[in-house]
Amino acid sequence: MADGASGSADKSVQVKLVLLGEAAVGKSSVVLRFVSNEFQPNKEPTIGAAFLTQKCRLEDRILRYEIWDTAGQERFHSLAPMYYRNAQAAVVVYDVTKASSLEKAKSWVKELQRQANPNIVIALAGNKVDLVQSSASSLSAASPPDSEDEADDATATPGETPGATGGEPESLRQVPREEAQAYATEAGLLFFETSAKTGEGIVDIFTEIAKKIPIEHILAATRGNTGRSGGGASRAEGTRQSGVNLEEDAVKGKDACNC
Amino acid sequence: MENESVLDGGKLKLDHPIYEEDIGDLSPYLALPSSTSSRASSSTVGSSVAARSRNNWSDDELDASDLHLSSRITPETVDTPRKQVFSVQLLSPSSPSLSKFPSRPLELARSQTLPRTFQIEKRSSLPRPIRNEIIALEVDPVSVEKMQHWILGIAVVEFDLDSGPVIDGIYPPLTLLPSESENIAFCAFPDSLQFDQGSQSHSFRIREQYSPPSETRPATNDGFIYGFSHFIQRRDASSKRGYKQRALVILTQHQYPALYSSLVGIFGPLFENHGAPMLESACHNIATWPNPTPGKTLELGFLGSVLHVEIPHSIDVQQLTDTSSFNEKYNPRSHILATTAPFLPPPILLFEACIENLWSIWECLVLCEPILVFGASPAQTSQAVWWLRDLLRPIPLAGEIRPYFTMQDSDHAQLVNKLPPKAGLIIGVTNPFFEKSCVHWPHVLSLGRRVTTPSSARQKSPSLGVPAGPAPGWKTKTHKRYISKDRVLLKQLENALKGNDKALMDASLVLRRHFCSRSTQLITPLARYLNTLIPSPTEVRHARKASTYPASSSHSSPSTPPVPTPRTTKLSTVTPTPSPASRYTQNHNRALRLKPFNNTNFFASLKAHGSILPFKSTSKRTEFYERWLKSPAFGTWLAQQEQIVQSVLNDPPSVPPLL
Numbered sequence: 001m002a003d004g005a006s007g008s009a010d011k012s013v014q015v016k017l018v019l020l021g022e023a024a025v026g027k028s029s030v031v032l033r034f035v036s037n038e039f040q041p042n043k044e045p046t047i048g049a050a051f052l053t054q055k056c057r058l059e060d061r062i063l064r065y066e067i068w069d070t071a072g073q074e075r076f077h078s079l080a081p082m083y084y085r086n087a088q089a090a091v092v093v094y095d096v097t098k099a100s101s102l103e104k105a106k107s108w109v110k111e112l113q114r115q116a117n118p119n120i121v122i123a124l125a126g127n128k129v130d131l132v133q134s135s136a137s138s139l140s141a142a143s144p145p146d147s148e149d150e151a152d153d154a155t156a157t158p159g160e161t162p163g164a165t166g167g168e169p170e171s172l173r174q175v176p177r178e179e180a181q182a183y184a185t186e187a188g189l190l191f192f193e194t195s196a197k198t199g200e201g202i203v204d205i206f207t208e209i210a211k212k213i214p215i216e217h218i219l220a221a222t223r224g225n226t227g228r229s230g231g232g233a234s235r236a237e238g239t240r241q242s243g244v245n246l247e248e249d250a251v252k253g254k255d256a257c258n259c
Numbered sequence: 260m261e262n263e264s265v266l267d268g269g270k271l272k273l274d275h276p277i278y279e280e281d282i283g284d285l286s287p288y289l290a291l292p293s294s295t296s297s298r299a300s301s302s303t304v305g306s307s308v309a310a311r312s313r314n315n316w317s318d319d320e321l322d323a324s325d326l327h328l329s330s331r332i333t334p335e336t337v338d339t340p341r342k343q344v345f346s347v348q349l350l351s352p353s354s355p356s357l358s359k360f361p362s363r364p365l366e367l368a369r370s371q372t373l374p375r376t377f378q379i380e381k382r383s384s385l386p387r388p389i390r391n392e393i394i395a396l397e398v399d400p401v402s403v404e405k406m407q408h409w410i411l412g413i414a415v416v417e418f419d420l421d422s423g424p425v426i427d428g429i430y431p432p433l434t435l436l437p438s439e440s441e442n443i444a445f446c447a448f449p450d451s452l453q454f455d456q457g458s459q460s461h462s463f464r465i466r467e468q469y470s471p472p473s474e475t476r477p478a479t480n481d482g483f484i485y486g487f488s489h490f491i492q493r494r495d496a497s498s499k500r501g502y503k504q505r506a507l508v509i510l511t512q513h514q515y516p517a518l519y520s521s522l523v524g525i526f527g528p529l530f531e532n533h534g535a536p537m538l539e540s541a542c543h544n545i546a547t548w549p550n551p552t553p554g555k556t557l558e559l560g561f562l563g564s565v566l567h568v569e570i571p572h573s574i575d576v577q578q579l580t581d582t583s584s585f586n587e588k589y590n591p592r593s594h595i596l597a598t599t600a601p602f603l604p605p606p607i608l609l610f611e612a613c614i615e616n617l618w619s620i621w622e623c624l625v626l627c628e629p630i631l632v633f634g635a636s637p638a639q640t641s642q643a644v645w646w647l648r649d650l651l652r653p654i655p656l657a658g659e660i661r662p663y664f665t666m667q668d669s670d671h672a673q674l675v676n677k678l679p680p681k682a683g684l685i686i687g688v689t690n691p692f693f694e695k696s697c698v699h700w701p702h703v704l705s706l707g708r709r710v711t712t713p714s715s716a717r718q719k720s721p722s723l724g725v726p727a728g729p730a731p732g733w734k735t736k737t738h739k740r741y742i743s744k745d746r747v748l749l750k751q752l753e754n755a756l757k758g759n760d761k762a763l764m765d766a767s768l769v770l771r772r773h774f775c776s777r778s779t780q781l782i783t784p785l786a787r788y789l790n791t792l793i794p795s796p797t798e799v800r801h802a803r804k805a806s807t808y809p810a811s812s813s814h815s816s817p818s819t820p821p822v823p824t825p826r827t828t829k830l831s832t833v834t835p836t837p838s839p840a841s842r843y844t845q846n847h848n849r850a851l852r853l854k855p856f857n858n859t860n861f862f863a864s865l866k867a868h869g870s871i872l873p874f875k876s877t878s879k880r881t882e883f884y885e886r887w888l889k890s891p892a893f894g895t896w897l898a899q900q901e902q903i904v905q906s907v908l909n910d911p912p913s914v915p916p917l918l
Contacts, residue, residue: 047402048540050547051560066565075536082529082563 012062021093022104023072026127029196099174123190130195132173392535393428405546445667447506461637487519489527515597600645605763611708612731629680637663640687657891658683691727741883
């Protein structure tokens with residue numbers, strides 16, 4: 001909390017946020033979309049962790065996300081605690097076309113709930129939803145070989161987009177939305193299905209996290225008045241409802257700017 | 260974060276409990292609460308620096324996540340007596356068999372054709388898993404090129420029973436000569452033991468002996484390699500020595516001690532827990548940083564911590580805490596002024612035994628007197644030497660400094676011999692050997708607190724005994740002070756030394772500001788006189804008329820202001836031109852330059868305008884400046900000023916103002 005909450009840039013509130021998840025689910029792409037509004041089809045795997053910042057406005061508050069985009073590869077797993085230590089928020093990403101990635105996400109959530117800051121706001125993001133939506137768009141459905149490029153991380157494991165040769169993209173989906181949603185609700189997580197490629201749901205994650213973060217608590221801690229107790233819990237509890245309801249007002253309050 | 264606000268300096272927010280937890284992340288020496296190895300280090304500091312009990316970081320400050328990081332090393336207290344370990348033979352962990360290390364002829368450690376192997380003459384029979392892991396790390400040329408903007412490499416130095424300390428691996432790969440790698444390996448280890456188990460950070464500066472830059476050998480800035488070492492020592496029954504010793508060393512071309520000390524203080528303990536993936540992560544973190552641009556304040560993410568770092572416009576510019584570019588009030592625990600000494604532990608502790616002599620020490624410093632700095636640990640000497648170097652600013656560094664100097668240094672014979680030491684030479688040493696070999700040096704500064712006070716730490720660790728070497732304090736054979744002390748400040752410092760950590764840190768920063776402003780005040784009369792040597796606007800115009808304007812891109816306005824606007828003028832003289840950009844500047848030097856410095860005129864100006872420095876008398880003032888004008892610092896300073904004036908005359912925008 002100490003390093004995350006010190007407001008260094010004007011009067012913004014610093015929020016340390018960590019991205020976790022299996023390799024090749026698109027963590028870096030989610031961040032790239034959020035920070036630069038860009039998408040790179042074949043992103044090289046992250047080594048260790050990348051650090052990025054993004055300033056956001058939420059109503060009258062300015063938040064500054066200090067984002068630690070961690071590597072998904074197993075050899076870096078043991079390094080994760082130093083990134084989620086003192087983090088106020090975490091985005092745990094899985095790939096909707098890969099069932100095992102949700103299992104990995106669940107184990108990350110468990111680890112966070114056990115070891116991270118007790119007030120940490122956790123969001124679960126099912127990424128690559130563009131790969132399973134194209135039933136609506138005839139274009140994508142008509143050109144299934146593209147799906148190889150559409151995997152938004154070059155580290156995509158082979159067989160990840162296997163049955164794509166068929167005509168029905170929804171068949172790529174291995175994690176039903178309802179299943180993930182049910183898990184998220186049960187575990188007390190924010191939940192989104194996202195596409196770093198199209199941008200769907202990306203801003204919403206960070207907006208809803210911003211709403212749920214106990215800002216007063218962080219500010220109080222910054223002033224050195226309180227420790228890290230669960231003082232902001234009730235507020236966080238109260239905002240969760242609207243947080244899940246992402247379609248309503250996701251973009252309205254946000255004013256993203258590079259800094 | 261880029262906007263600059265003037266901050267109210269001096270008052271620190273050290274008492275905020277929430278910062279406490281952060282200290283370890285940013286402090287090179289103090290405890291890192293997330294790591295037991297560093298907790299051991301805090302006891303080290305407690306015993307070696309000033310025998311202060313520093314139990315601020317009690318276990319109850321650790322939370323679950325902290326504990327998660329600290330898996331392997333079991334904390335041990337310093338006071339476990341293992342007498343035989345500290346016997347004479349092993350007093351020097353880096354030099355168990357000095358006779359085995361004759362200086363070797365210059366030759367490449369490895370050729371360009373074998374970039375991934377690291378040759379060490381004497382192979383050890385011990386398995387070296389780390390070496391193989393480092394060799395196995397992927398080398399992506401694009402990332403490596405970015406890393407090299409900040410670092411030359413990070414070296415892992417292990418202790419080899421046959422050879423002493425040896426570099427086991429460097430990432431990204433770095434070509435070193437055997438003498439360089441030997442030098443780095445020895446400088447990475449402390450010369451004397453201060454603790455049983457624990458860790459400590461220090462830094463050193465070695466001369467580079469291999470200049471042609473290549474992909475595995477980036478160019479240095481000034482012919483020196485700067486090393487920032489985190490040394491770790493643990494008991495290890497499987498080792499014949501009884502201990503496992505290792506140092507992690509960040510090698511860099513930049514003279515940014517505060518920054519790299521912080522980095523190695525974060526990296527060292529983490530590497531011990533995680534090994535090669537941590538090395539890879541650290542380097543790739545660095546690869547994502549923006550370039551170290553002069554004058555910028557950067558936010559650098561490093562292994563889960565965020566560092567706010569101010570890079571100065573030049574290496575000789577003072578970076579002041581009270582006018583720093585940080586948005587909040589300067590706080591040494593979360594902000595880094597790149598060129599300063601590390602501010603933790605509070606530097607005033609180093610000078611406890613010579614607090615009354617600080618004014619003499621400063622005079623010797625600015626007069627380029629050679630100083631032997633003696634300390635109990637390289638952590639002490641390197642912090643002290645960087646601190647002294649920092650107090651010199653804005654006077655340029657004209658002599659050589661070695662924050663931690665060992666007998667194994669390839670420059671040893673050149674710097675320490677029977678001859679009088681060179682002007683401006685400052686070396687930090689821990690080996691008592693130097694007391695004898697430097698017996699003819701004029702000034703010795705021994706760090707720490709006065710020995711007369713029995714130190715609690717020594718009682719805690721009886722096995723360490725009383726450190727050898729000169730007793731803490733300042734000894735000079737020649738120097739007589741020219742300038743009065745600040746007695747009010749002295750009183751303040753003496754009181755602070757009885758106070759808590761916050762008082763010590765406040766006093767350290769006050770002390771720094773005091774001497775930084777004295778250094779500026781020293782320059783003031785010279786700058787005043789120098790201003791009279793700048794060509795007048797009329798002379799500038801006249802000089803320009805004499806030159807011809809090429810038709811292209813010349814747009815000088817008829818009413819040229821005193822500082823001329825950019826223009827492209829060419830004199831007919833032909834001079835060798837290093838680059839197209841500086842061609843016109845070069846040619847213009849002939850017409851527009853500072854008039855020659857005249858000693859007599861300067862002293863007349865000094866007499867007329869006086870000095871802000873509280874000289875004991877006007878004759879002392881004259882004597883002092885007579886000496887200063889003979890020092891190499893004056894020559895270097897004057898050359899710098901001439902260059903600034905010329906670039907102002909020829910290239911007006913974006914030039915730092917003349918003092």
